Amino acid sequence: MNRDVLVVGAGVFGAATAWALAERGAHVLAVDAHGPTHRYGSSHGEGRIFRRAYWEGPSYLPLLDRAYELWTELEETDGEPLLVRTGGVFVGSSDSGVVDRSRRTALLGGIEHAVWDAERLAERFPWFGVDPDMEALYEPGACTVLATRARLAMLDAAVRRRAGVRFGDEVVAVRSAAQGLDVRLRSGETVSCGSVVLATGPWAGQPLDAGAMDPAVLGAEFGAVLRPVRVPVYWFRADPRLGTAGFPAFLHESADGRVVYGLAEQSATRGVDGPLVKIGFHNHQQRPGDPRDTAPHDVPPAFRREMSEAVARVFTGIDPEPVSWRNCYYTLTPDGGFVIDRAARDPRIVHVAACSGHGFKFATAAGECAAALALGETPGIDLEPYGAQRFGGSRTGSDLHPA
Numbered sequence: 583m584n585r586d587v588l589v590v591g592a593g594v595f596g597a598a599t600a601w602a603l604a605e606r607g608a609h610v611l612a613v614d615a616h617g618p619t620h621r622y623g624s625s626h627g628e629g630r631i632f633r634r635a636y637w638e639g640p641s642y643l644p645l646l647d648r649a650y651e652l653w654t655e656l657e658e659t660d661g662e663p664l665l666v667r668t669g670g671v672f673v674g675s676s677d678s679g680v681v682d683r684s685r686r687t688a689l690l691g692g693i694e695h696a697v698w699d700a701e702r703l704a705e706r707f708p709w710f711g712v713d714p715d716m717e718a719l720y721e722p723g724a725c726t727v728l729a730t731r732a733r734l735a736m737l738d739a740a741v742r743r744r745a746g747v748r749f750g751d752e753v754v755a756v757r758s759a760a761q762g763l764d765v766r767l768r769s770g771e772t773v774s775c776g777s778v779v780l781a782t783g784p785w786a787g788q789p790l791d792a793g794a795m796d797p798a799v800l801g802a803e804f805g806a807v808l809r810p811v812r813v814p815v816y817w818f819r820a821d822p823r824l825g826t827a828g829f830p831a832f833l834h835e836s837a838d839g840r841v842v843y844g845l846a847e848q849s850a851t852r853g854v855d856g857p858l859v860k861i862g863f864h865n866h867q868q869r870p871g872d873p874r875d876t877a878p879h880d881v882p883p884a885f886r887r888e889m890s891e892a893v894a895r896v897f898t899g900i901d902p903e904p905v906s907w908r909n910c911y912y913t914l915t916p917d918g919g920f921v922i923d924r925a926a927r928d929p930r931i932v933h934v935a936a937c938s939g940h941g942f943k944f945a946t947a948a949g950e951c952a953a954a955l956a957l958g959e960t961p962g963i964d965l966e967p968y969g970a971q972r973f974g975g976s977r978t979g980s981d982l983h984p985a
């Protein structure tokens with residue numbers, strides 16, 4: 583046996599799983615088809631929001647709490663800041679999902695928060711200029727995870743514990759062998775291992791060659807329910823008099839239910855001088871995409887105009903003309919949740935994927951759970967909400983995801 587566990591994919595979920603496995607002393611190899619900071623999947627870029635007053639529901643709290651502990655542990659291990667303590671504001675009408683459900687989770691989870699009116703929001707964060715009937719839930723503990731740095735820090739930590747990480751090679755087949763599993767790479771090498779973790783993000787619905795094994799265990803079981811979508815993200819200039827020091831992570835839900843999110847970038851990585859804020863729609867402007875298509879795709883001018891109009895409605899301290907934009911992938915499940923589970927027909931194969939556009943913050947804990955599953959242990963968190971069984975067998979992606 584070459585390795586205890588082979589992790590397919592070194593996006594944030596694969597990196598976190600490899601780190602967790604290496605910490606437990608497992609002999610692990612992570613393989614990624616692309617380079618360390620490629621932009622074809624979901625984990626690239628500078629920052630991701632971490633928040634606990636979770637409008638998506640309190641069932642995420644156990645995973646969120648553990649994730650935060652592990653992010654701070656990673657930060658200590660790495661010795662460099664990986665979290666920027668910005669606080670977060672979640673804005674909408676008082677009965678909007680973003681305000682009302684964030685408040686409910688905050689109350690249930692004992693999460694420090696305050697509810698402000700629009701005037702208080704503008705006093706405290708002068709970039710905002712929202713409608714007077716809007717409210718904001720403020721979560722002082724929300725923060726930004728420095729995404730690429732944190733993911734590379736996980737891989738560094740894994741390698742320090744003797745993990746192997748290989749970029750530019752692709753897993754093309756996973757087959758049952760006399761002992762364990764044989765994993766074939768595009769380069770021709772075969773690695774034998776005890777278990778495999780599939781952390782393939784938007785590629786999770788792609789079947790791998792499974793030989794005599796039921797291909798349903800290797801991703802095809804999700805092919806019908808996962809929906810990889812290309813989503814644009816934009817950068818805007820903040821008013822230079824305000825800068826972005828102290829700018830909070832934010833969500834804003836408008837009356838039509840569209841949710842806009844954003845966070846300040848810490849450096850001018852877009853080749854533009856001055857303070858920048860990254861903004862995108864969370865549940866709008868999603869187009870079906872195939873992650874195997876690596877050709878550059880521009881963002882349609884109509885999308886850019888629509889985003890500008892949304893920015894002009896929410897902010898007085900941000901120039902509504904975007905200075906830059908780029909596509910990224912969300913991998914949507916029917917219920918907007920994740921998959922952290924053993925494969926249906928072969929418990930030696932573990933899925934940790936399909937993060938529906940809000941998974942980065944959870945990666946440390948999800949990786950820890952996936953590592954436990956791969957080692958045949960019982961994870962410390964109840965994974966029932968993340969089980970693949972919840973999708974049943976007969977549904978198709980297209981009828982579950984109206985545009």
Ligand SMILES: Cc1cc2nc3c(=O)[nH]c(=O)nc-3n(C[C@H](O)[C@H](O)[C@H](O)COP(=O)(O)OP(=O)(O)OC[C@H]3O[C@@H](n4cnc5c(N)ncnc54)[C@H](O)[C@@H]3O)c2cc1C
Nearest residue numbers: 591593594595615623624625631753783910937941942943
């Ligand atoms: C614009 C945008 C903003 C977001 N904002 C937030 C946020 O603020 N907060 C938050 O919590 N989440 C956020 N998310 C979601 C979060 O970024 C994703 O959930 C997370 O990055 C998913 O990571 P992943 O490891 O599953 O996928 P990926 O990062 O795509 O990694 C999958 C990897 O698998 C590799 N791979 C695939 N198939 C193979 C194979 N056969 N062999 C070898 N390698 C393979 C790929 O090369 C890739 O590197 C955002 C996402 C986007 C796109």
